[in-house]
Amino acid sequence: MRLNKKRALITISATVVGIGIVGLAYYKYMNNKETVKPQLKLVALGDSLTEGMGDSTKQGGYTQRLAKLINNKLVVPTKVLNYGNSGDRSDQINQHLTNSTQQQIAIKKADAIIMTVGGDDLIQKIGGSVLDRSAKELTQAIKASEPEYTAKLTKLMQSIRRYNKTAPIFVFGNYNPLYVYFANLQSINTSVIAYNNINKKIVKKYHGYYVSTFKQLTFGQYQSALAKQKLLQEANASSVEGVVKTLHENKITDEKNAYIAKSDHFHPNSKGYNYMTKKLYATMIKHKATWLYEK
Secondary structure, eight states, X not given: OHHHHHHHHHHHHHHHHHHHHHHHHHHHHHHHOOOBOSSEEEEEEESHHHHTTTOTTOSOHHHHHHHHHHHHHHOOOEEEEEEEOTTOOHHHHHHHHHHOHHHHHHHHHOSEEEEEOSHHHXXXXXXXXXXXXXXXXXXXXXXXXXXXXXXXXXXHHHHHHHHXXXXXXXXXXXXXXXXXXXXXXXXXXXXXXXXXXHHHHHHHHTTEEEEOOXXXXXXXXXXXHHHHHHHHHHHHHSOHHHHHHHHHTTOOOSOSSTTBOTTTSSSBOHHHHHHHHHHHHHHHHHTGGGTTBOO
């Protein structure tokens, strides 16, 4: 009889302890439960890729696509203020921010900041001579320009952080839209990758995240080794001057890369912007604690 009472007391004690542990866990859960913000405010800075050039569907490039995707996936009303301006280099993006009270206020209120940068800085350095220089000359020129671009991008990041110290910054990498026509000019890819590495390094330093689109937008549908080899053979068999002239005079009515706009053979088309949006959203979701929840 005494043994049964002892067992009963042990069972009751264990039950009480168990209830206490569950209760404590529930209490902690309820008090640490993250609350999704009722509305999201995103700000996009950058060049023509942020402006949405090449998007024949008139959806505003990746910015409006992102707002719709977040709204649909997370059921959170999302507004994106787009300050993208075609042709802007990193220093010009910074100048616009420094001179615009409107942009400064938007940055202050932003839950996240998104940016495309570096493409026009690179174009300025290699310009129309990219196809005239040897691989060695081009590589040396880009290498020499890296400290200057690093300084300009750093200054831009500092300006953003002056107005908003906590919102995550998501920076896209760039791509080579000419690859499908000049697969034999590997130096162009090398140059783009060099600037992308700077984007990756600097955004991390300022508590942000890098979004890579190089592989898909550069190689398009030609992802296999066999497909790339075919492009290389075609490029070797073609006259560089002839292809350049044809592209410049817009005599090619289609585009070899399924992700690039046939209107200019440079900017993403609708499919390209869909891909950019998908990659950006995936990166943002991985770091959702930095922008989605109430603090």
